[in-house]
Amino acid sequence: MNKPSAGGVRARVRAELTEEIKNTARSHLASGGSAALSLRAVARELGMASSAIYRYYPSREILLTALIVDAYNTVGARVEEADAHCERDNFEERWLTIGRTVRAWAHESPHEYALIFGSPVPGYAAPDDTITPATRVPGAMLQLLADVEAAREGNGSTGHDSPTTPLPDGLRDELESNEYIGGTIPPQLLAVGLAAWAEMFGLISFELFGHFHNVISDLDEFFDHTMRSTATRLIL
Amino acid sequence: MNKPSAGGVRARVRAELTEEIKNTARSHLASGGSAALSLRAVARELGMASSAIYRYYPSREILLTALIVDAYNTVGARVEEADAHCERDNFEERWLTIGRTVRAWAHESPHEYALIFGSPVPGYAAPDDTITPATRVPGAMLQLLADVEAAREGNGSTGHDSPTTPLPDGLRDELESNEYIGGTIPPQLLAVGLAAWAEMFGLISFELFGHFHNVISDLDEFFDHTMRSTATRLIL
DNA sequence: AGAAAATCAAGAGCACTGCTCTCGTTTTAG
DNA sequence: CTAAAACGAGAGCAGTGCTCTTGATTTTCT
Numbered sequence: 001m002n003k004p005s006a007g008g009v010r011a012r013v014r015a016e017l018t019e020e021i022k023n024t025a026r027s028h029l030a031s032g033g034s035a036a037l038s039l040r041a042v043a044r045e046l047g048m049a050s051s052a053i054y055r056y057y058p059s060r061e062i063l064l065t066a067l068i069v070d071a072y073n074t075v076g077a078r079v080e081e082a083d084a085h086c087e088r089d090n091f092e093e094r095w096l097t098i099g100r101t102v103r104a105w106a107h108e109s110p111h112e113y114a115l116i117f118g119s120p121v122p123g124y125a126a127p128d129d130t131i132t133p134a135t136r137v138p139g140a141m142l143q144l145l146a147d148v149e150a151a152r153e154g155n156g157s158t159g160h161d162s163p164t165t166p167l168p169d170g171l172r173d174e175l176e177s178n179e180y181i182g183g184t185i186p187p188q189l190l191a192v193g194l195a196a197w198a199e200m201f202g203l204i205s206f207e208l209f210g211h212f213h214n215v216i217s218d219l220d221e222f223f224d225h226t227m228r229s230t231a232t233r234l235i236l
Numbered sequence: 237m238n239k240p241s242a243g244g245v246r247a248r249v250r251a252e253l254t255e256e257i258k259n260t261a262r263s264h265l266a267s268g269g270s271a272a273l274s275l276r277a278v279a280r281e282l283g284m285a286s287s288a289i290y291r292y293y294p295s296r297e298i299l300l301t302a303l304i305v306d307a308y309n310t311v312g313a314r315v316e317e318a319d320a321h322c323e324r325d326n327f328e329e330r331w332l333t334i335g336r337t338v339r340a341w342a343h344e345s346p347h348e349y350a351l352i353f354g355s356p357v358p359g360y361a362a363p364d365d366t367i368t369p370a371t372r373v374p375g376a377m378l379q380l381l382a383d384v385e386a387a388r389e390g391n392g393s394t395g396h397d398s399p400t401t402p403l404p405d406g407l408r409d410e411l412e413s414n415e416y417i418g419g420t421i422p423p424q425l426l427a428v429g430l431a432a433w434a435e436m437f438g439l440i441s442f443e444l445f446g447h448f449h450n451v452i453s454d455l456d457e458f459f460d461h462t463m464r465s466t467a468t469r470l471i472l
Numbered sequence: 473a474g475a476a477a478a479t480c481a482a483g484a485g486c487a488c489t490g491c492t493c494t495c496g497t498t499t500t501a502g
Numbered sequence: 503c504t505a506a507a508a509c510g511a512g513a514g515c516a517g518t519g520c521t522c523t524t525g526a527t528t529t530t531c532t
Contacts, residue, residue: 010499010508033355035271038489049511051492060490119269119354120445131450138451165465171457180450194452195435195462201447202438203431209356211437214367214416215374216430221407226431229401246479246528274518285482287521296519 018056020046022066026112029067033111039063064115069133071112075105076136083140089151094144095231096224099200102137103223106204113208117201138197145193146184148235157236167191189234196230254292256282258302262348265303269347275299300351305369307348311341312372319376325387330380331467332460335436338373339459342440349444353437374433381429382420384471393472403427425470432466 024045028037039060043050057063082101086094106113116134120126126134167175167188175187185193203226206212207219216222260281264273275296279286293299318337322330342349352370356362362370403411403424411423421429439462442448443455452458 008500014508039491040489050490051512052510054491055509058491114355117355117441117445117447119350126446126449134447165461165468168457168461170454171461174452174454178451191458191461192465194458195439195465198438198442198447199431199435200438201442202434202436205353205441206434206437209353210362211353211370211434213362215414216410218406218410221404222427222430225401225404225407225427229428230431232401244529250479275520276518286519287483288481290520291480294520 014056021053021056022063022070025063026067026070029111029115030109031111034064034115037064065127065130067112068116068130071109071116072130072133072136074109074112075102076133076139078105079137079140083144088147091144091148091151091235092228092231095141095234096227098137098140098144099223099227102200103204103207106208110208113204117205118209141193141197142181142185145189145234149185149189152236164188164192192234196234199230200227250292257289257292258299258306261299262303262306265347265351266345267347270300270351273300301363301366303348304352304366307345307352308366308369308372310345310348311338312369312376314341315373315376319380324383327380327384327387327471328464328467331377331470332463334373334376334380335459335463338436339440339443342444346444349440353441354445377429377433378417378421381425381470385421385425400424400428428470432470435466436463 021042025037025042028042028045037060039053039057040050043053057066079098079101082097083094086097088094171191172187175181175190176183178190181190203223207223212219257278261273261278264278264281273296275289275293276286279289293302315334315337318333319330322333324330407427408423411417411426412419414426417426439459443459448455
């Protein structure tokens with residue numbers, strides 16, 4: 001009697017427990033960083049034998065990978081949503097919003113940020129599952145650049161007639177023929193965009209990892225200002 | 237007989253062993269990253285009891301701190317030396333040289349780079365011993381900026397009459413009154429310099445930690461180009 | 473020079489970790 | 503209803519950082 005609703009009761013409780021393990025693991029991660037994440041401690045908190053965890057996550061590294069995917073998706077979703085609330089053609093605001101959103105998330109979840117943007121565990125090879133979620137934030141940036149370029153073309157403006165370092169031929173060819181970013185973004189702009197991407201995370205990492213200690217105190221203002229001045233470089 | 241040369245034989249062998257422990261620890265770090273550094277393994281390789289290590293380094297964290305100090309000093313010394321071989325007034329070459337030197341060292345010793353520029357261990361509070369060595373690379377950059385500024389003043393050039401985002405007042409005041417960087421570098425230039433500092437390490441970290449995988453392949457060229465175009469922004 | 477004090481290496485031991493294997497139970501599938 | 507698959511719990515292994523005790527060696531003080 002009491003026939004299980006669908007798919008079997010076992011499958012459902014398994015899905016729930018899988019999620020529950022991941023969630024308490026995430027809370028442990030948030031408390032003490034990835035180094036302090038212990039499968040046994042998670043099992044203890046869940047009232048189960050430590051060996052039982054392995055039915056759901058075959059290794060600690062796989063659990064960490066699941067947390068990595070979640071972290072990428074969290075920032076990614078936030079950035080996408082924040083960007084969607086901006087006026088499409090207010091490019092500076094959009095760029096600033098993306099930066100502020102990433103930074104706010106990093107402050108909220110510093111250990112999750114460190115997990116994906118800090119040093120990877122030594123021999124860590126990013127599994128395929130992580131690369132798609134990792135694409136979301138840079139994807140939003142690229143979309144912004146594509147919109148900038150589209151507006152330029154509508155304008156008849158060539159962009160970048162302002163003094164910029166000329167792209168070496170090899171680099172230009174490579175950026176032009178990139179399979180993901182295709183021909184929608186001119187290589188000159190793409191090069192600046194990639195540098196801006198790295199700069200943004202460089203700023204946040206330096207801040208979070210303490211390299212700005214005793215250097216700048218008002219990091220809000222510094223970040224905003226830097227992002228703004230990078231934006232003007234991107235937009236024209 | 238055979239009176240020990242000076243300071244006692246015990247003190248000397250202690251200094252030697254302290255160094256030897258640190259060196260094999262560094263070699264283990266280089267092989268497997270900081271997570272794989274085990275005091276017991278180091279002791280085993282040195283043929284001593286694991287408990288004996290604690291006479292020299294009271295904890296694993298203190299050993300790691302010693303390695304951190306060494307790493308900072310290594311990059312710092314290399315950058316200083318490379319910069320010293322540049323023509324003083326070839327600012328672009330100096331900036332590019334600093335960047336290339338840091339990047340080359342990072343490639344040589346990725347785990348040491350990750351140790352100091354990756355995520356710090358969770359509750360890690362940088363001891364005072366580390367902050368002076370950590371200052372050397374940014375110190376070389378600041379010296380470069382000061383030289384740029386001095387050349388400007390000799391020129392009568394104000395610099396930065398080119399279109400730059402205006403500094404917010406609060407940020408300008410803070411940068412002007414910084415106790416370390418004093419009044420020798422104008423705040424406008426300092427703001428760009430700090431961002432360039434973070435950008436440089438953002439680029440190297442992204443490269444080393446795999447975030448540029450499938451994005452750019454010729455990272456040598458991309459890094460050089462980005463550093464060059466940042467240099468033109470710094471110099472005028 | 474001899475005694476007291478400091479320093480040292482080694483070993484045992486504690487609490488913890490990731491992970492494996494086995495065993496009896498429960499759920500699913502045929 | 504039965505065979506197969508999935509499961510939870512427990513014991514166990516090899517490894518970790520770190521502490522404590524013990525006995526030997528070196529330094530320092532008298």
